[in-house]
Structure formats: structure tokens, C-alpha cells
Amino acid sequence: MNTTTRWLFGLGAATLVPTLLPTLYFSAVFLASPYPNGAAIFQVFVVALLATLGHLGILGLPGLLLLSRSQQFKAWTICLLGFSLGCLPMSIWSWPLRPSLRGASESHWDGEKIVNSMVNGVPTLVGWMSYGEGVLALGLLGAASGAAFWLAWKYTGRHDQHKRPLMHV
Numbered sequence: 606m607n608t609t610t611r612w613l614f615g616l617g618a619a620t621l622v623p624t625l626l627p628t629l630y631f632s633a634v635f636l637a638s639p640y641p642n643g644a645a646i647f648q649v650f651v652v653a654l655l656a657t658l659g660h661l662g663i664l665g666l667p668g669l670l671l672l673s674r675s676q677q678f679k680a681w682t683i684c685l686l687g688f689s690l691g692c693l694p695m696s697i698w699s700w701p702l703r704p705s706l707r708g709a710s711e712s713h714w715d716g717e718k719i720v721n722s723m724v725n726g727v728p729t730l731v732g733w734m735s736y737g738e739g740v741l742a743l744g745l746l747g748a749a750s751g752a753a754f755w756l757a758w759k760y761t762g763r764h765d766q767h768k769r770p771l772m773h774v
Contacts, residue, residue, distance in 0.1 A: 618757035623746040664690040684751040691747020701728040
């Protein structure tokens with residue numbers, strides 16, 4: 606297959622995996638609830654698809670081209686790129702230290718009891734752990750996206766083609 610087709614297959618796989626994983630997870634959650642809601646499942650799919658396309662288009666594609674150009678187009682570098690780019694927006698937007706929240710407190714249900722995640726504007730250990738879990742979850746989705754790209758790329762063409770740069774400038 607030519608390079609363009611391999612890119613399309615790779616990008617398609619990199620889009621489907623992080624879109625379908627949360628959709629399947631929340632489908633199980635919603636369908637197991639006392640009030641199953643098919644519309645909510647569709648909404649999760651749409652939000653996951655839009656978030657994936659945004660990440661892939663704004664961050665992933667330039668990162669993949671950079672890896673290709675630097676001849677570092679390998680499975681582990683692509684997965685590491687996906688993990689890093691999956692973590693990046695969440696780690697910035699959900700950063701728990703915000704000076705504007707001085708004096709504020711937050712709490713949430715942890716499955717057993719209400720726990721404080723922020724007291725007087727300062728995150729507690731629970732708050733930091735919650736932050737880390739969210740960032741890690743999206744990083745793992747990014748790594749899964751990178752792995753899907755790599756597998757689609759590898760198995761839609763000759764095995765020695767991935768060692769050559771994808772673009773010559």
C-alpha cells in the first residue's frame with residue numbers, strides 16, 4: 606500500500622480506539638443503571654469522537670510528522686507521544702492549584718463516603734490522587750491511540766517502510 610493509504614488507516618485506528626473505549630465503558634455503566642439511557646451513550650460517543658479528533662489533529666498529527674522527520678518513527682516513541690499528548694490538556698486544564706480558589710473547598714463521593722479534595726484552596730492528598738488518576742486515564746487513552754496507529758501502520762504495508770521518513774522536505 607502507498608504511504609497515504611497507510612496514514613489514513615493509521616489515523617482511522619488512532620481515532621476509533623480512544624473514541625470507542627470510553628463509549629463502551631460508559632455504555633456498560635449506563636445500561637447497568639436503573640434508568641438506562643441510550644441518548645447518553647450517543648452523547649458520550651460524540652464527545653469522545655470530537656475530543657479525539659481535536660487531540661489528533663492539533664497535537665497528534667504534528668507529533669507524528671515530527672517523529673517521522675527525525676527518523677524516530679517506532680512503536681514505543683509513538684505510544685509515548687500518544688501518552689504525553691493524552692495527558693497534556695487534562696494536566697493543564699484540571700491543575701488543582703489555582704490562586705483564585707483561596708478559601709474554597711471541594712469534596713466528592715469516593716464510593717464509600719464524602720472526602721475533601723480541597724480545603725481552603727489547597728488540594729488534599731485525595732485531590733492530588735484524583736487529579737493524577739484523571740491525567741493517567743487520558744494518558745493511557747493516548748497511548749492506546751498511538752498503539753492503534755502503529756499497528757494499523759505496520760500491518761497495512763511493507764514492514765521495512767516504517768524505517769524510512771514519511772516526508773522529505
